[in-house]
Amino acid sequence: MSAVGRRLPAYAALVVMSVISLAPLLWIWSQSFRSSEAIASDPVGVEWPLRFSSYVEAWTQARFSDYLVNSVVVAVGTVAIVVTVALPCAYAISLLRLPASRAILLLILLGLMVPVWSIIVPLFYQMRSLGLVNSLLSAMLIEAALGLPFAVFMLRAFLRELPMDLLEAARIDGAGSLRILWSIVCPIAAPAIQAVVVFQFMWSWNELAVPLFFLQADEVRTLPIGLTFFQGRFDTDTAVLAAGTTMASLPVLLVYLLLNRRFVQGLTTGASK
Amino acid sequence: MTVDLGATTTSQAAPDEPRRRAGSRRRELASGYALAVPALVLYAAFMLWPISQTLWLSFTNWNGLTSSPTWAGLDNYRRLVGDDRFYNGLLNNLYWVIGSWLAQGLGLLLAALLSAQWIRGRTLFRTILFVPATMALVVVGIAWEQIYSPGDGLLNTALSAVGLDSLSRGWLADESTAMSAVIATANWTYYGFAMVVFLGGLQAIDRHLYEAAAMDGAGAWSQFRHITVPGLRNQITLLLVVSFINTLRTFDLVYVMTNGGPGEATEVVAYHVYALAFVTRQVGYGAAAAVVLTVVILVATTIFLWLREKDS
Numbered sequence: 101m102s103a104v105g106r107r108l109p110a111y112a113a114l115v116v117m118s119v120i121s122l123a124p125l126l127w128i129w130s131q132s133f134r135s136s137e138a139i140a141s142d143p144v145g146v147e148w149p150l151r152f153s154s155y156v157e158a159w160t161q162a163r164f165s166d167y168l169v170n171s172v173v174v175a176v177g178t179v180a181i182v183v184t185v186a187l188p189c190a191y192a193i194s195l196l197r198l199p200a201s202r203a204i205l206l207l208i209l210l211g212l213m214v215p216v217w218s219i220i221v222p223l224f225y226q227m228r229s230l231g232l233v234n235s236l237l238s239a240m241l242i243e244a245a246l247g248l249p250f251a252v253f254m255l256r257a258f259l260r261e262l263p264m265d266l267l268e269a270a271r272i273d274g275a276g277s278l279r280i281l282w283s284i285v286c287p288i289a290a291p292a293i294q295a296v297v298v299f300q301f302m303w304s305w306n307e308l309a310v311p312l313f314f315l316q317a318d319e320v321r322t323l324p325i326g327l328t329f330f331q332g333r334f335d336t337d338t339a340v341l342a343a344g345t346t347m348a349s350l351p352v353l354l355v356y357l358l359l360n361r362r363f364v365q366g367l368t369t370g371a372s373k
Numbered sequence: 374m375t376v377d378l379g380a381t382t383t384s385q386a387a388p389d390e391p392r393r394r395a396g397s398r399r400r401e402l403a404s405g406y407a408l409a410v411p412a413l414v415l416y417a418a419f420m421l422w423p424i425s426q427t428l429w430l431s432f433t434n435w436n437g438l439t440s441s442p443t444w445a446g447l448d449n450y451r452r453l454v455g456d457d458r459f460y461n462g463l464l465n466n467l468y469w470v471i472g473s474w475l476a477q478g479l480g481l482l483l484a485a486l487l488s489a490q491w492i493r494g495r496t497l498f499r500t501i502l503f504v505p506a507t508m509a510l511v512v513v514g515i516a517w518e519q520i521y522s523p524g525d526g527l528l529n530t531a532l533s534a535v536g537l538d539s540l541s542r543g544w545l546a547d548e549s550t551a552m553s554a555v556i557a558t559a560n561w562t563y564y565g566f567a568m569v570v571f572l573g574g575l576q577a578i579d580r581h582l583y584e585a586a587a588m589d590g591a592g593a594w595s596q597f598r599h600i601t602v603p604g605l606r607n608q609i610t611l612l613l614v615v616s617f618i619n620t621l622r623t624f625d626l627v628y629v630m631t632n633g634g635p636g637e638a639t640e641v642v643a644y645h646v647y648a649l650a651f652v653t654r655q656v657g658y659g660a661a662a663a664v665v666l667t668v669v670i671l672v673a674t675t676i677f678l679w680l681r682e683k684d685s
Contacts, residue, residue, distance in 0.1 A: 114483070341515065
């Protein structure tokens with residue numbers, strides 16, 4: 101087969117799959133600039149000038165401004181908690197030769213397999229007795245506990261490859277474990293930490309089950325929860341729903357496009373170890 | 374994914390300074406455990422403790438409202454064995470697992486295409502194809518619900534544009550297509566992930582192997598089978614395990630798109646558990662279903678990883 105004969109189908113397949121990957125999102129985004137009546141009469145199309153009133157309605161009447169703030173707070177808080185507790189833990193079980201390292205790792209890996217909705221009911225009563233239902237902190241703590249296993253696993257896989265000599269040298273110079281963690285391990289592990297940050301942010305931003313149960317009051321809802329309620333309330337108003345969906349999808353898309361390489365790097369290092 | 378759980382290398386203490394060494398080792402141990410404690414506390418409080426509570430609740434009857442659960446022994450588990458609705462959920466989960474293999478295969482194909490040396494625009498294609506994997510399932514569910522919608526959905530519009538009006542229907546309202554439609558939506562978010570994982574693996578395969586095989590007269594299929602697939606063993610294992618775990622605990626798309634309907638056509642175990650605990654208020658029974666599914670996931674994953682490790 102000639103080179104062109106081989107290459108053309110390959111490019112065709114990639115282009116078709118790219119269209120499939122983007123079309124559903126572009127379609128929803130385009131609806132947010134149209135009126136529901138126009139969408140009903142012609143599902144695909146764009147009218148000029150673009151109309152922004154659906155965004156105004158979503159932002160003010162549907163409280164999307166609040167949901168956006170809540171989503172940011174929960175995602176950033178969860179990322180902060182996960183990194184702060186997972187990094188020292190991964191460092192301790194990978195580099196400090198603890199006799200219990202293996203046991204700790206196995207215990208934490210168990211969390212990768214437990215479905216969140218199987219622990220939701222007890223968690224709900226636990227949070228209620230702590231007075232944390234409808235507080236953003238509850239979602240952060242639970243999402244952090246759920247994200248911890250992946251973070252520890254990933255960081256450990258990376259830290260295990262560090263040269264022990266370097267740490268030995270620092271120790272002989274009198275540096276304590278915390279000091280070594282901060283001034284040697286942190287800078288070297290920066291790529292792995294960034295990958296954890298990116299993934300945890302995405303998961304937390306997209307999380308449905310946890311905020312669905314723990315952030316039920318309107319003023320603490322995150323974007324995905326806001327959207328599901330919105331879907332029930334504005335069922336006929338396709339344009340406003342599309343505007344809300346667009347607002348929920350753009351921030352994570354932006355993070356992805358900016359830190360694209362971290363996503364890829366995280367998945368490839370995580371997978372090969 | 375070879376999960377090497379062995380402890381890290383142990384160092385040899387220098388014979389001339391045993392006491393100083395012992396002291397610093399003790400300090401190292403103490404600080405090591407201290408560093409692990411915050412993670413363990415968080416994990417114990419919001420993961421291990423609720424797991425133990427779920428386990429306990431599964432042996433009780435409770436509506437979630439009255440003051441306390443009553444002990445029921447193995448009643449919930451006995452009832453589960455004869456519950457057709459539970460099996461229906463489990464079967465839908467299994468259908469979903471098998472359906473997700475299509476996405477993994479597609480991911481492998483896309484990765485193979487993108488790693489061809491003559492491909493232009495590799496980064497652009499990779500970036501675009503991974504976009505669906507970054508989207509919230511709520512967003513995905515809402516978008517695809519409209520694509521499938523009976524009147525003016527994108528799918529029906531596209532079908533009538535190519536003259537296949539006869540096929541158009543309410544894809545999520547029709548019992549025979551609803552589950553497949555939800556799985557197709559899930560697959561839309563899976564292939565980009567698989568592709569990126571495979572791309573990483575393909576980069577690590579030595580190019581010379583292919584050149585040598587080509588000189589020996591091996592065709593594309595033979596090269597794929599004898600070089601590519603063995604070279605991607607770790608990635609294939611990882612994806613099979615991850616997709617197995619994730620599809621068995623899946624909840625979001627069903628919640629957003631169908632609520633398990635029509636009838637119970639798209640009900641997965643996660644949604645059944647949710648309905649038991651929060652709609653029909655049978656908390657103990659829901660807990661038993663959750664425990665069974667978690668055990669299924671644990672056992673299957675352990676066997677899979679164990680076989681894999683024994684194999685290598």
